[in-house]
């Protein structure tokens with residue numbers, strides 16, 4: 001088979017290139033940046049190796065876990081697997097603790113909700129009613145915003161704020177007032193309804209670059225593929241109604257039988273728009289909205305510990321805090337703030353001061369951090385609003401040989417690593433299948 005070009009070396013492009021290389025299909029991966037990983041990459045800051053944003057994975061990320069297996073990466077080496085536990089702290093006293101026992105799914109969740117310490121009996125009852133409503137779902141194509149779907153009476157405000165709002169922000173990176181209840185229910189079903197292991201938290205033990213991009217790079221090149229960094233694709237080439245290659249910044253043209261565009265949706269939109277068969281997909285991509293994620297790293301003396309690998313925070317600007325000890329950065333705390341909010345209007349120094357003071361209130365024995373850094377990813381994910389499913393494209397396009405992959409495609413998931421990996425693998429498999437169907441072309 002002639003060459004396949006994968007444009008974009010995020011987790012979607014890497015998954016596609018690994019799968020193609022594994023099948024013996026010649027593949028060339030072109031990445032515009034100087035490193036692989038895209039929105040899930042390592043950065044060197046605070047005199048150590050951290051990530052562009054703290055990431056959390058779950059046991060339901062089957063495609064990601066199977067890709068790691070292909071790469072020869074052992075799960076236990078790169079993840080600490082923990083049963084789902086929500087340890088929510090609050091300076092206003094509204095914290096609670098939800099632990100899931102060793103029961104089959106979904107009983108483990110129901111038991112966890114029913115026994116959550118710190119929630120009142122009424123709140124636990126409301127939480128269970130809402131969980132049952134989410135599991136039963138809504139009819140047809142209905143996709144009301146999640147808050148509207150959950151709330152049956154004003155008394156339920158408190159449990160929505162304490163439980164469902166933080167979960168919605170963490171899972172969809174979208175405020176609960178606009179979030180797609182359909183996507184939320186799908187993630188909940190995949191996470192809680194099948195195997196208990198699916199809801200396990202997978203906390204990285206390594207920086208993100210060493211977790212997947214590094215091993216993927218090595219796999220691709222050792223299986224006959226090629227990876228080129230600092231190669232920006234600026235246009236698709238089309239001949240006889242079919243993709244024939246790409247053009248790079250600088251004008252070099254590279255021929256290919258298939259091209260997988262695994263670039264962010266905004267870049268994909270620009271590459272598709274000039275080609276009439278692709279215009280309708282480009283129009284849909286132009287309607288996407290995005291949401292930021294802000295990670296505030298605070299460096300304390302190495303003996304400072306959170307006590308658990310992660311904790312949720314209520315009634316604060318900070319939403320989640322991760323102890324990076326597990327990742328080899330003792331004393332470093334990663335504080336995550338999802339989506340839009342008043343924190344976006346604060347300067348970095350002001351934001352650091354506020355987060356440090358919130359952590360000091362909850363952990364009075366901690367000294368002040370000796371260094372801190374903010375990383376704001378302005379377009380971290382799609383805004384996963386009600387009705388989003390109708391806009392997301394599949395992997396195949398009406399132009400022969402042109403494929404799209406990425407967390408924004410129609411993966412069923414919100415913008416997460418599992419969706420990115422799944423879309424890349426699907427593109428590669430479909431190319432392989434099309435090759436099996438018409439072998440004489442190659």
Ligand SMILES: Cc1cc2nc3c(=O)[nH]c(=O)nc-3n(C[C@H](O)[C@H](O)[C@H](O)COP(=O)(O)OP(=O)(O)OC[C@H]3O[C@@H](n4cnc5c(N)ncnc54)[C@H](O)[C@@H]3O)c2cc1C
Nearest residue numbers: 008010011012032038039053055056233380406407416417
């Ligand atoms: C701060 C933050 C926290 C997150 N937390 C989580 C989490 O906890 N759990 C989770 O599952 N997900 C999380 N996500 C989402 C996850 O990182 C993304 O869903 C995933 O990385 C998207 O991968 P992708 O390959 O689809 O896109 P990208 O990672 O955007 O990859 C696209 C690649 O294309 C390259 N590129 C761009 N233009 C060109 C061009 N013209 N030519 C060639 N290459 C080009 C880019 O440099 C990039 O490498 C988080 C994201 C962020 C930013």
